[in-house]
Amino acid sequence: MATTLPLPAVKASPKDRAILRRLAGRVREIAELPEQAERKRRLAAHNALRPERPLILCYPEGAWEEILPPGSMECEDPQLRNWERGLRMKVYWWEHLRDDNAIEPYFNVNWRVTHGNYGVEIPYEHGTDRGSYHWTPPLEDIESGFSQLKPPVHAVDREGTVADVEIATDLFGDLLPARIRGKYWWTSGLTSEAIKLIGLETLMLAPYDQPDGLNHLMGWLRDRHLAFLGWLETEGLLSLDNEDDYTGSGGSAYTDQLPQKDWKPGMPVRLCDTWGFAESQETVGVSPEMFAEFILPYQLPILEKFGLNCYGCCEPIHQRLEYVLKVPRVRRISVSPWAEQEAVAARLGRNYIFSRKPSPAQICVAFNEELVRQDLAHTLEIAGGGVLEIIMKDTHTIQHEPWRLTRWIEIAYEEVRKYAERC
DSSP states (O other), X not given: OOOOOOOOOOOOOHHHHHHHHHHHHHHHHHHTSHHHHHHHHHHHHHHTTOOXXXXXXXXXXXXXXXXXOGGGOOOSSHHHHHHHHXXXXXXXXXXXXXXXXXXXXXXXXXXXXXEOOSSSOOOEEEOSTTOOEEEOOSOSSHHHHGGGOOOOOEEEOHHHHHHHHHHHHHHXXXXXXXXXXXXOOSOOOOHHHHHHHHOHHHHHHHHHHOHHHHHHHHHHXXXXXXXXXXXXXXXXXXXXXXXSOBOTTSOBOOOSSOSOTTOOTTSOOOGGGSEEXXXXXXXXXXXXXXXXXXXHHHHHHHHTTSSEEEEOSSSOGGGGHHHHXXXXXXXEEEEOTTSOHHHHHHHHTTSSEXXXXXXXXXXXXXXXXXXXXXXXXXXXXXXXXXXXXXXXXXXXXXXXXXXXXXXXXXXXXXXXXXXXXXX
16 A cells, blocks of 8 residues: 655755765765775674674763764754754764674665554653653453454555655765665564553453453554554565664674675565564563563564574563574574573573673662673673673663763773683
């Protein structure tokens, strides 16, 4: 299904054009540095389970609001301000962060895709300054409210997407070529969608007091998600995600194992040519056995569609690891601050990526170098002999002190060198 939405009303003033061309040129310079080829090779080897050393990655996420606040953008047109911010993020990353990531010499444009709801409105009440939000679940009881649900209707604005590419090409395409690069990049875990409909408390109790209703709902959500992914595939809205793409709940997607060997340039991209991802961090209080009964069976048919998979986010993965490793072609396991690292490392060995996410409180609250070093050294001693990546993310604030991220990366590299010398 396709739809035509209003074309983007972009007004590029001479000032906006000059700003974007300067930034695009700088990104192209960075992307073509000889060092980038070595970075890409190392990342692909890491994702193929051939690590050369532990990798250090950093995704500022919410902290970008403090590093590059919206008010600091200089472009006048709203859409061009967004593009400006994206370009500035790449430049800032290279000039100030310098983790193990790499940059491609392209400007990516996402497909203009809209998603329908499940037949019920979910009004959200948001706090201020990027704070929390609240909602009232529309289904008070799973089975009795089920008749309210309807399959969502998805749409793509092809003309608007092509117009975005044409605008970018006109503005700076000679410096940084624009290309469409789209995929479903977030979780196929389903439980976040279930919670929107029935609430967290109901989901936690449902295995006891509404097991049939929960199975019914999870099966329905599975089928809706499979239908959506199939729609993306059929509509030709998937792109390869084997370059500087974000994958899983944190990680670089470089790989020489995707797309599949039978894929050729010019062919439509299939789900099996891309990375998949699922988690169920909301069910942290659910027993491993109930996770295996009520959650994982509904995720598996979805993850079966993808070429490689990532699993986990903020849940203590050690509690359910024996089940998670049944995910087809799972490659990256997220090891949150609440996971028992020793147990996970012993099970993963060198057969999976140990994707460690240290507590962002090290960055967000206070910054104590000694504690940072101790935490990094502890992880390296436990998992450094495997396929280890240490990723700082979920930094929703850095107390308006961007140097904290830079310093964390510097310390991380220092500890990696110390570990290598000891070994």
